Amino acid sequence: MASSTPRSGPPDIARAPLVSAVVADRPRLPHLAKPAGPYRRAWWRLKRDRLAIASGLVLASVALIAYVVPLVITIDPYQQSLRDSLLPPGTPGHLLGTDNFGRDVLLRLIDGGRVSLTVGLFAVLISASVGGLIGLVAGYFGGWPDRVLMRIVDVQLGFPGILLALVIITILGAGLEKVTLAVGIGGIPRFARVVRGSVLNTKGDLYVEAARSVGATDLRIMFVHLVPQTLGAAITIATFGIATAILSIAGLSFLGLGAQPPQAEWGLMLSEARRYLRVAWWLAVFPGVAIMLVVLCVNLLGDAVRDALDPRISSTAD
Amino acid sequence: MAVFVGRRLVESIPVLILSSLLVFGILHLVPGDPVDAMMGAASFGISTPESQAALVAQIREQLGLNEPLPVQYVTWLWNALHFDFGQSFIRHQAVATLIGQRLPSTLELAGAALLLSVVIGMAFGTIAALRRHTWVDGAIMIVSLAGVSTPSFAFAMLLILIFSVTLGMLPATGSGSFDRLILPALVLGYEGTALIARLTRASLLEVLGREYITTARAKGLPRRTVVLRHALRNALIPVVTIVGLQVGRLLAGSIIVETVFARQGVGQLAIDAILQKDYPLVQGIILLTASTYVIANLLVDISYGFINPKIRTA
Numbered sequence: 001m002a003s004s005t006p007r008s009g010p011p012d013i014a015r016a017p018l019v020s021a022v023v024a025d026r027p028r029l030p031h032l033a034k035p036a037g038p039y040r041r042a043w044w045r046l047k048r049d050r051l052a053i054a055s056g057l058v059l060a061s062v063a064l065i066a067y068v069v070p071l072v073i074t075i076d077p078y079q080q081s082l083r084d085s086l087l088p089p090g091t092p093g094h095l096l097g098t099d100n101f102g103r104d105v106l107l108r109l110i111d112g113g114r115v116s117l118t119v120g121l122f123a124v125l126i127s128a129s130v131g132g133l134i135g136l137v138a139g140y141f142g143g144w145p146d147r148v149l150m151r152i153v154d155v156q157l158g159f160p161g162i163l164l165a166l167v168i169i170t171i172l173g174a175g176l177e178k179v180t181l182a183v184g185i186g187g188i189p190r191f192a193r194v195v196r197g198s199v200l201n202t203k204g205d206l207y208v209e210a211a212r213s214v215g216a217t218d219l220r221i222m223f224v225h226l227v228p229q230t231l232g233a234a235i236t237i238a239t240f241g242i243a244t245a246i247l248s249i250a251g252l253s254f255l256g257l258g259a260q261p262p263q264a265e266w267g268l269m270l271s272e273a274r275r276y277l278r279v280a281w282w283l284a285v286f287p288g289v290a291i292m293l294v295v296l297c298v299n300l301l302g303d304a305v306r307d308a309l310d311p312r313i314s315s316t317a318d
Numbered sequence: 319m320a321v322f323v324g325r326r327l328v329e330s331i332p333v334l335i336l337s338s339l340l341v342f343g344i345l346h347l348v349p350g351d352p353v354d355a356m357m358g359a360a361s362f363g364i365s366t367p368e369s370q371a372a373l374v375a376q377i378r379e380q381l382g383l384n385e386p387l388p389v390q391y392v393t394w395l396w397n398a399l400h401f402d403f404g405q406s407f408i409r410h411q412a413v414a415t416l417i418g419q420r421l422p423s424t425l426e427l428a429g430a431a432l433l434l435s436v437v438i439g440m441a442f443g444t445i446a447a448l449r450r451h452t453w454v455d456g457a458i459m460i461v462s463l464a465g466v467s468t469p470s471f472a473f474a475m476l477l478i479l480i481f482s483v484t485l486g487m488l489p490a491t492g493s494g495s496f497d498r499l500i501l502p503a504l505v506l507g508y509e510g511t512a513l514i515a516r517l518t519r520a521s522l523l524e525v526l527g528r529e530y531i532t533t534a535r536a537k538g539l540p541r542r543t544v545v546l547r548h549a550l551r552n553a554l555i556p557v558v559t560i561v562g563l564q565v566g567r568l569l570a571g572s573i574i575v576e577t578v579f580a581r582q583g584v585g586q587l588a589i590d591a592i593l594q595k596d597y598p599l600v601q602g603i604i605l606l607t608a609s610t611y612v613i614a615n616l617l618v619d620i621s622y623g624f625i626n627p628k629i630r631t632a
Contacts, residue, residue, distance in 0.1 A: 151332070158333040159340075160611050162570035163604050167340055170592050170600050171347045247469050251574055254471045255589050270471055274578070277475065277490075278483055285479070288472035296467040 038232065038309075045308040052304030055297035062294060066113035077107035077264050089282045097282045099272070101262075108264035109286055115265045116246050116294070119180045123245035124238050126184025131191025132227075132234060138192065139199030140222050150196070153189045161186040165248070169257050176249075176265065179258035183248045187241050194237050198230040232309040239302035243295045250291055266291050322623050330616050337608045338398070341601050342391050345381070352597055353377050377407055381598070403602030408594050413602035417584060423493045424583035427575065428568045430503035435510030436561060442511070443518025444550065450523065458515060465512025470571050474505040474578040491580040502579045506571045510564045517560050522553040555625055562618025569607050 046052055081102035089097040089105075096105040138149040156164070168182035202208065203226060211221050250267030252258040259265035261272070266287045273283035345352050353374055381404070382390050397404070403413035446458040481501060482490035492498050525531065526549050534544045573585030580586075584603060591599035 155333050155336045158330070158612060158615070159337055159608055160566040160569055162566075162573065163608050163611075164340075166588065166592060166600070167344060167604060170344050170595075170597070171349075174593065243467070250469060251471060254469075255574065255577055256593060257589070267469075267471070270475060274475065277478060281479055281483070284472075284475045288469075288475060291469050291472055292464075292467060295469070296464070299463070299467050 042308040046304055049304045049308065051300055055300040058293065058297045059301065062113055063117055066110055066117055069110050070114065077103060077111040078262055079103060086276065086280050096286050097280070099283055100276055105282060105286055108269060109290055111264040112266045112269055112287065113290065115259065115263065116250060119176060119249050120242045120246035123180050123184040123249065124187065124241040126181065127187025127241060128191050128234060128238055131188040132195045132230070134188065134192040135195025136199055136222055136226065139196035140203060140218070140226065149192070153192045157189045165252065174257045174260065176253070176259040176263070179249055179252045183245050187245065190237055190241070191234065194233045195230045198233045199226050202226060202229040236302065236306045236309060239298060239305050243298035243302065246291070247295055323620055326616060326619050330612050333612050334609060337612070338395055338605060341605045341608070342394055344601055345597050353383070380405060398605055403605070404598040406596050406599045408596045413599050416587065416599060417602060417606060420582060420584045420587050423581055424572055424576070424585060426499065427502055427506060427581065427583060428572055430499055431506035431510065431568060432564060434503055434507035435514055435564065439511040439514025440518050440557065443515040444522060446515065446519045447522035447526065448545065462512035462515045465508045468508070470505050470509065470574050471578055473508060474575060477501050477505060493581040493583070502575050502581060506568060506575045509571065510567060513560055514557060517557055518553065521556050522549060525549045525553040558618060558622055558625060562615050565614040566611050569611060
């Protein structure tokens with residue numbers, strides 16, 4: 001990449017979408033009184049992507065149902081009724097049937113959705129905040145902090161995530177919060193690498209120099225000027241991260257290391273369904289479909305978000 | 319080339335050392351006394367306080383917990399390098415023996431899954447690329463997108479429902495025979511198949527657009543020769559990397575697949591060991607798998623250098 005100042009030579013196409021001043025000079029962009037920021041333009045592109053809108057709507061409804069229904073309905077998803085155990089789907093009062101304890105599958109599915117979405121978001125929050133901070137510090141300061149931090153990040157990338165999660169669970173013990181923490185820690189290196197990369201790309205820009213010349217502190221430059229520039233890449237990683245986190249946490253719960261009975265959690269529900277597979281297919285099918293649907297939608301949304309934020313990268317590259 | 323191999327070798331050493339420190343640390347990072355945690359299961363059948371205390375002392379001695387930390391680490395690492403991972407206090411057997419008993423089952427599963435994903439993934443990816451924008455391409459891409467998004471445990475249970483419960487064609491659980499390998503290998507290989515198919519397609523499409531392909535076509539070479547001899551060879555270079563990354567996926571996947579299909583493999587042993595707080599066994603399994611992963615990736619990187627000479631100088 002050319003190291004000359006951005007003003008000289010042909011416009012740097014690779015960076016154009018992120019630098020609104022350069023883009024606004026180009027004639028074939030939307031005619032507007034005020035140049036729109038890169039995030040607003042990404043939003044326009046995203047809105048035109050039908051598959052993305054559909055995935056987004058599905059996810060929004062899942063989230064709405066998962067978070068709102070428990071507030072409205074007073075029926076307890078943990079309510080056991082052994083007389084009503086293993087009722088098939090379609091039974092009046094139990095749309096998706098009941099499990100071996102006579103608990104309503106639909107209610108448990110809704111409750112489990114709340115759990116899965118919440119822990120997935122939490123895990124990504126952990127990865128994004130710690131990883132983002134590492135990337136910011138490493139990219140901005142360079143030198144030995146960069147070398148030390150990136151060395152550690154690379155070592156973690158070279159160590160399979162599942163093993164790291166197992167080590168953390170061995171130390172902390174089984175449990176949903178511990179699994180969330182373990183999955184969150186596993187996601188740190190990706191954020192650190194991506195944020196560092198985009199900080200390296202922008203910290204040489206003129207506006208950063210301008211900010212420094214009027215006396216802005218390092219902290220202010222990092223958080224006020226550089227963080228917004230890294231958001232694009234971070235949002236893409238975060239979207240895919242949520243899908244991975246939901247899958248990993250459900251997988252670990254399935255193994256008995258995460259959520260513990262009687263909690264309604266999709267992975268755990270599937271695990272418990274194993275013993276009744278021959279007599280009650282609905283116990284396995286509905287949680288399985290729920291996980292697949294949510295993860296597929298998050299992945300489709302991730303593809304669209306990546307394309308919208310950075311139209312030059314094709315969706316096949318990964 | 320020698321420099322490239324050498325540098326890659328040196329780079330993987332810190333990963334191995336830090337992994338070993340992490341695994342060694344398990345015993346010392348467990349809140350409270352690890353021996354107390356292990357006593358629960360190990361002391362089964364021992365009732366008198368005196369014999370309990372004697373057992374604690376014995377475990378302490380065997381784990382070397384009375385030594386200073388650096389000495390403990392070096393001793394532990396030295397033994398581990400000789401495949402001596404200590405004793406399992408719950409199973410009363412050497413950790414290496416326990417792993418050795420389970421290893422063939424896991425290797426069989428992982429090997430079958432890898433073979434499946436490489437062969438089917440490359441074939442499907444090539445077909446999709448050659449039939450681009452047709453329904454064949456569309457179908458293959460949808461199936462492979464589903465493969466990336468489907469949790470293996472859900473897919474496994476779906477297959478059991480279809481092939482074991484409904485059709486009664488294949489056994490749902492157990493290990494040791496070929497028909498018991500089919501479903502687990504399909505499940506474990508699905509994600510890899512999907513990834514390899516997507517990557518082969520993308521890479522082949524890119525190569526097919528190059529000028530030398532046009533030249534080969536212009537010479538009047540048959541399509542088969544152009545695709546197989548000219549395009550595919552170059553298109554498969556990125557695929558080799560993915561095959562390396564598969565090793566990690568297979569490790570993660572085999573734990574879940576072995577649990578679903580009740581296969582007596584290393585993955586299931588690991589989960590049992592974690593739940594029983596059988597720390598030496600956990601340490602042994604994790605250290606061994608992590609090393610396998612690092613070495614597999616090292617080999618892939620080096621072979622990558624052989625396949626693509628441009629990498630060596632980079």
